[in-house]
Amino acid sequence: MARQTASIQKAEASIYSYWFLVPAFFIFVIFFVIPTAISLYFSMTVWSFDSSTFCGFDNYKMFFSEYALTIGIKNTFIYAFLTSGSKVVLAFLIAVFLTGKIRTRNVLRSIVFFPNLVSTVAVGIAFKAILHPTKGYINQFINLFGLSSVDWLGNRSLALFSVAAVDIWKGLSIATVIYVAGIASIDHSYYEASSIDGASRWQTLRYVTIPLTAASRNTVIILSLIGGLRSFELIWTMTAGGPGFASDVMPSIIYKQYTQGFFGLSTAGNVILLVMISIVIFPLQKLLSKSEEAMR
Amino acid sequence: MKKLVALLLTLLLVPVMIPAMAEGPTLRIAVDTNASADGLRAVIEKAREDIGVNVEVEIRPGGDEGDNLVKAWIAAGEVPDLLYYNSGSKLLEMDPANNFVDLTAYPHIVDRLADSFKGAVTVGDAVYGVPLTSSQAGAILYNKVIYEELGLEVPANWQEFLDNCKACADAGYYGLIGTFGTSWSSQVLFLGDYYNVVTGYPTFAADFEAGTAKYAITPSAVRSFEKYTEVIPYYNPDYVVATYEDGVEYLAEAKGAHWIILTQALQNIDSLYGRETVDEIGVFCVPADDGNNGLTVWVANGIYVNKNGAHVDEAIKFIEYYISDAALDVYANTLLANGPFCIKGYQMGDNAYAAVAKDMQAYFDAGTTYVAQEFECAIKGANCESICIEVGTGAISAEEAAAIYDDDCYKMAVQLGFNWD
Numbered sequence: 001m002a003r004q005t006a007s008i009q010k011a012e013a014s015i016y017s018y019w020f021l022v023p024a025f026f027i028f029v030i031f032f033v034i035p036t037a038i039s040l041y042f043s044m045t046v047w048s049f050d051s052s053t054f055c056g057f058d059n060y061k062m063f064f065s066e067y068a069l070t071i072g073i074k075n076t077f078i079y080a081f082l083t084s085g086s087k088v089v090l091a092f093l094i095a096v097f098l099t100g101k102i103r104t105r106n107v108l109r110s111i112v113f114f115p116n117l118v119s120t121v122a123v124g125i126a127f128k129a130i131l132h133p134t135k136g137y138i139n140q141f142i143n144l145f146g147l148s149s150v151d152w153l154g155n156r157s158l159a160l161f162s163v164a165a166v167d168i169w170k171g172l173s174i175a176t177v178i179y180v181a182g183i184a185s186i187d188h189s190y191y192e193a194s195s196i197d198g199a200s201r202w203q204t205l206r207y208v209t210i211p212l213t214a215a216s217r218n219t220v221i222i223l224s225l226i227g228g229l230r231s232f233e234l235i236w237t238m239t240a241g242g243p244g245f246a247s248d249v250m251p252s253i254i255y256k257q258y259t260q261g262f263f264g265l266s267t268a269g270n271v272i273l274l275v276m277i278s279i280v281i282f283p284l285q286k287l288l289s290k291s292e293e294a295m296r
Numbered sequence: 297m298k299k300l301v302a303l304l305l306t307l308l309l310v311p312v313m314i315p316a317m318a319e320g321p322t323l324r325i326a327v328d329t330n331a332s333a334d335g336l337r338a339v340i341e342k343a344r345e346d347i348g349v350n351v352e353v354e355i356r357p358g359g360d361e362g363d364n365l366v367k368a369w370i371a372a373g374e375v376p377d378l379l380y381y382n383s384g385s386k387l388l389e390m391d392p393a394n395n396f397v398d399l400t401a402y403p404h405i406v407d408r409l410a411d412s413f414k415g416a417v418t419v420g421d422a423v424y425g426v427p428l429t430s431s432q433a434g435a436i437l438y439n440k441v442i443y444e445e446l447g448l449e450v451p452a453n454w455q456e457f458l459d460n461c462k463a464c465a466d467a468g469y470y471g472l473i474g475t476f477g478t479s480w481s482s483q484v485l486f487l488g489d490y491y492n493v494v495t496g497y498p499t500f501a502a503d504f505e506a507g508t509a510k511y512a513i514t515p516s517a518v519r520s521f522e523k524y525t526e527v528i529p530y531y532n533p534d535y536v537v538a539t540y541e542d543g544v545e546y547l548a549e550a551k552g553a554h555w556i557i558l559t560q561a562l563q564n565i566d567s568l569y570g571r572e573t574v575d576e577i578g579v580f581c582v583p584a585d586d587g588n589n590g591l592t593v594w595v596a597n598g599i600y601v602n603k604n605g606a607h608v609d610e611a612i613k614f615i616e617y618y619i620s621d622a623a624l625d626v627y628a629n630t631l632l633a634n635g636p637f638c639i640k641g642y643q644m645g646d647n648a649y650a651a652v653a654k655d656m657q658a659y660f661d662a663g664t665t666y667v668a669q670e671f672e673c674a675i676k677g678a679n680c681e682s683i684c685i686e687v688g689t690g691a692i693s694a695e696e697a698a699a700i701y702d703d704d705c706y707k708m709a710v711q712l713g714f715n716w717d
């Protein structure tokens with residue numbers, strides 16, 4: 001009898017706790033699950049304002065036969081890994097510098113964060129002007145040293161990297177802030193212990209700071225990689241995927257299809273992008289969290 | 297402090313409320329930033345006096361962004377009473393039957409439209425719009441001062457054109473101005489060569505729509521893309537990123553000799569550099585290889601009446617007035633025409649640009665004009681600009697470009713419900 005009551009109580013307790021999840025669950029279903037399911041359906045139709053025709057996997061076939069797609073997928077990965085990798089390394093170095101014993105570090109920290117306060121579109125438009133081949137500041141500066149102008153955004157093999165460089169500049173700030181928080185939360189006793197052991201500054205960095213910022217580093221990697229894979233605003237404002245298709249990435253291809261009125265096709269593209277990001281991110285996240293646990 | 301903020305907010309509301317209190321309906325007309333609205337505004341001003349219809353101009357973005365906005369308006373049922381939008385193939389994307397008033401019920405309007413324009417706003421049996429502007433051409437603008445200095449003649453065929461480009465480049469000018477930074481301008485050579493495509497294959501548009509003709513297997517169509525590869529050596533060094541505004545500057549200030557562009561650039565040159573400069577600019581068509589030349593013409597874009605709007609009658613009254621001789625005179629005096637108007641029996645004043653009155657009119661008089669492909673054929677590749685830039689920067693060959701363009705058109709055919717399989 002007593003045992004029965006206990007098990008009922010236990011069951012009630014577990015049901016009771018589920019009630020707390022209900023509001024969040026509804027929000028999640030209404031705003032995330034249902035739209036995803038609907039978009040799966042519409043990705044298999046040719047649709048416009050008020051009508052849709054079911055066409056099976058034709059949109060997917062058409063999407064994969066898109067001429068710009070090969071360039072787009074390649075560019076997407078180059079862009080994502082290049083920007084993410086640079087941010088992980090550069091932001092760490094800046095964060096180490098900013099957590100050091102320098103007098104103006106609070107001012108410097110704010111300065112580093114400034115690019116993040118500016119809208120990406122504004123940054124894109126500004127840099128498009130700065131990188132202009134004849135009228136841009138950067139080329140005028142280069143010319144001062146007698147070097148010839150570089151066509152940053154018009155050169156087919158350079159355009160993507162010019163945009164990536166701006167992306168890195170802009171994205172460093174948030175990565176740095178995450179690192180600074182990570183470094184600041186390292187217990188001082190580790191540093192004291194290492195200094196008693198006679199560790200050099202490099203050894204302290206290598207064996208204390210780097211391992212103990214694994215959590216922040218993983219956050220930076222995941223965030224910047226996802227950001228890079230679906231990066232759109234900068235590319236769109238600076239080159240619009242051009243010249244031609246030279247700096248097209250997956251999101252810009254999808255956006256173009258959408259603006260051109262191929263709604264079903266672009267929905268299919270979004271589903272493919274979702275799958276693509278998932279394939280990259282989920283295993284990576286697993287790998288990273290495993291290594292994080294191993295370090296503890 | 298709070299009171300002050302509240303007071304300020306109330307004050308901010310006042311200007312918003314004033315127009316709402318004005319008497320009689322005020323129609324809204326949305327035009328995009330690419331259309332010079334000065335002529336329209338002048339006509340609106342006159343319409344208020346003459347027929348008592350109030351119209352308010354609303355500027356919307358142009359290009360792809362504008363297309364999206366208009367589509368969003370349609371989806372949300374918020375289309376303004378009068379809408380300015382492309383005629384030709386793009387009109388079809390807007391589902392005109394459900395959104396715009398069929399003007400065939402108003403014969404006095406439809407009868408005034410020139411056939412070239414009527415064709416571009418006809419879907420099935422219905423006619424949907426009146427022309428907002430004059431027609432124009434996709435052609436080669438050239439600087440006559442440079443031509444005079446170098447003793448050049450208007451080229452009789454494509455090879456002579458290349459020779460002229462070379463002569464100008466050798467003399468230190470940009471042989472040909474490229475403005476791919478404003479991406480739509482990159483396709484004008486391709487689209488403006490349509491007269492030559494049709495000379496080589498008269499039923500191309502119909503066969504293309506039916507899915508039997510393809511760019512890649514039509515020699516005169518591949519030739520359009522080949523022309524891109526042949527002019528590459530003569531471009532200004534920054535042609536990949538230079539913008540339309542740069543092009544206006546290069547041509548008007550005689551830095552460059554030729555610019556393949558829509559003749560609407562004449563208006564821009566006029567407003568920036570004045571009448572004297574614009575009359576130093578001449579026009580010739582994209583030349584054919586065999587010298588059998590003709591001009592590819594863009595008929596005007598249309599003004600459409602929102603079928604579901606609250607003021608359909610007033611809107612009809614306004615467009616009827618808009619194409620009357622009185623209104624056209626007002627329009628043409630405010631904004632000189634880039635080409636003939638698409639209204640039957642209307643004679644332009646004698647103050648037209650030299651390039652229009654002499655050079656362009658000659659093609660019209662000789663009957664060697666043809667409408668651009670987008671006004672004849674519902675299907676246009678949506679990535680046309682990018683493909684033209686690819687071939688124009690030497691990234692792909694002309695044959696590849698034609699094949700990619702065919703694939704691109706296939707997407708449009710599917711979306712519009714053509715059966716191409």
